Amino acid sequence: MAEISDGGGGHGNKHGKKRKKPGMPRIDMTPMVDMAFLLLTFFVLTTTLSKPKVMRLSMPAKQDKTKPQDNLPVNNVLTFLLTGDDKVKYYYNAMKDTTVLQEVSYANDGLRNLLLEKNKITIGKLKELKGKHDAKQLADSTFDRMVRQAKTEQNVALSVIIKTDSLASYKNVVDLLDEVNLAEVASFAVQDANAKELEKLNPSAVSTTTVQPNQ
Amino acid sequence: MPKIKLPRSSPSIDMTPMVDLAFLLVTFFMLAAQFRPQEPVTVSTPSSHSSDLVPDKAMTITIDTKGRVFFDITGTEVRKAMLQTIADKHNIKFTDEQVKKFLVAGSFGVKISQLPKFLDMSDGDRTKVNAVTEGIPLDTIYSKSELGDWIIAGFDADQARRAELKAGGTEDKKLALVVKADGAAKFNQKVKVVFNTFVERGNGRLNRLKLITGEEAAKKE
Numbered sequence: 360m361a362e363i364s365d366g367g368g369g370h371g372n373k374h375g376k377k378r379k380k381p382g383m384p385r386i387d388m389t390p391m392v393d394m395a396f397l398l399l400t401f402f403v404l405t406t407t408l409s410k411p412k413v414m415r416l417s418m419p420a421k422q423d424k425t426k427p428q429d430n431l432p433v434n435n436v437l438t439f440l441l442t443g444d445d446k447v448k449y450y451y452n453a454m455k456d457t458t459v460l461q462e463v464s465y466a467n468d469g470l471r472n473l474l475l476e477k478n479k480i481t482i483g484k485l486k487e488l489k490g491k492h493d494a495k496q497l498a499d500s501t502f503d504r505m506v507r508q509a510k511t512e513q514n515v516a517l518s519v520i521i522k523t524d525s526l527a528s529y530k531n532v533v534d535l536l537d538e539v540n541l542a543e544v545a546s547f548a549v550q551d552a553n554a555k556e557l558e559k560l561n562p563s564a565v566s567t568t569t570v571q572p573n574q
Numbered sequence: 575m576p577k578i579k580l581p582r583s584s585p586s587i588d589m590t591p592m593v594d595l596a597f598l599l600v601t602f603f604m605l606a607a608q609f610r611p612q613e614p615v616t617v618s619t620p621s622s623h624s625s626d627l628v629p630d631k632a633m634t635i636t637i638d639t640k641g642r643v644f645f646d647i648t649g650t651e652v653r654k655a656m657l658q659t660i661a662d663k664h665n666i667k668f669t670d671e672q673v674k675k676f677l678v679a680g681s682f683g684v685k686i687s688q689l690p691k692f693l694d695m696s697d698g699d700r701t702k703v704n705a706v707t708e709g710i711p712l713d714t715i716y717s718k719s720e721l722g723d724w725i726i727a728g729f730d731a732d733q734a735r736r737a738e739l740k741a742g743g744t745e746d747k748k749l750a751l752v753v754k755a756d757g758a759a760k761f762n763q764k765v766k767v768v769f770n771t772f773v774e775r776g777n778g779r780l781n782r783l784k785l786i787t788g789e790e791a792a793k794k795e
Contacts (some may be wrong), residue, residue: 392589396596398600413624416783523762532761536622
């Protein structure tokens with residue numbers, strides 16, 4: 360059995376200690392235990408507990424350069440303009456001269472609420488379908504088809520267009536895509552910002568010399 | 575008064591259960607640990623609520639903070655065929671030794687013209703090169719993009735390999751197109767160009783990408 364070996368030299372035998380039965384040698388396990396804990400520490404420290412995940416992104420098909428880009432349906436479309444400093448601005452439906460860009464935060468009560476609010480009809484429909492599916496009133500294939508239909512219904516389901524200026528980081532785009540996925544928005548696209556939008560984003564940049572960003 | 579004599583030796587403790595436990599934990603962590611090939615650059619990915627796992631068969635484009643692009647693809651057969659295509663297209667000869675090294679090289683980020691030299695290097699020198707390299711060149715004229723060449727060559731090599739396996743009676747998984755970019759990378763500069771390279775060069779075959787993200791708390795209902 361493992362025992363803490365006493366450092367008392369010859370004194371040990373004198374007092375109280377029973378002699379081990381023959382055939383059962385005492386093995387000092389301390390080095391082995393040291394080793395075991397060393398390994399344990401190593402593996403605990405090197406194991407990453409949060410495994411990376413992947414997010415699906417379907418890019419829109421190749422854009423036809425001859426056609427203007429902005430001929431998308433303009434009913435229930437949110438266009439987000441991502442800028443540096445982790446800011447996001449948006450406008451709803453078509454861009455007019457009078458359109459004022461509104462700012463929203465990446466926090467849950469900002470972006471998420473906005474998307475859920477604009478897409479609430481579709482989300483309501485999806486909930487209803489899910490309820491029916493859970494109650495076994497819908498077959499799996501029918502359910503899938505109806506979900507797809509609800510998500511892509513023209514002018515009812517929300518569409519999202521994501522545009523970035525030169526300062527927006529990849530993290531901003533992924534955060535926004537994540538919120539878009541959470542809000543069950545099926546049709547979204549990543550596009551270049553056009554001149555009009557850039558002007559709205561940064562009115563001073565047009566009249567004066569181009570404003571130099573920090574980086 | 576006679577003193578009660580206490581035994582001088584330390585009390586004996588049975589360490590067996592502790593040792594058992596320690597080894598149990600060691601075994602658990604050893605089996606749970608995943609050893610990944612060394613990555614050329616450290617990338618801190620943004621997080622999302624997605625719950626899809628990282629596919630094990632994948633073409634992975636890594637983009638670091640500075641926007642440098644690295645390329646990797648799984649499967650030795652695929653890598654071999656892909657390198658052959660690239661060598662033919664760019665008129666570069668690879669020796670057998672270089673090809674062998676390429677198969678196990680993992681992720682790389684050098685120009686095609688520098689690749690033979692890069693493969694000749696020792697592991698230590700490659701790490702040094704990875705720290706200063708400018709990555710695989712991109713181009714917004716997508717037909718000229720070296721990254722585009724790699725993507726197409728890799729994808730075609732995988733298609734051919736799968737057809738070959740199918741003829742042999744086994745079904746292989748589809749190649750996943752994975753982009754692993756650093757959260758701090760500027761989207762417009764490189765990431766978007768990489769996305770567009772997939773779209774433009776793939777002619778609609780390479781539109782479904784998978785973005786690697788860290789895990790965030792599950793969605794609240």
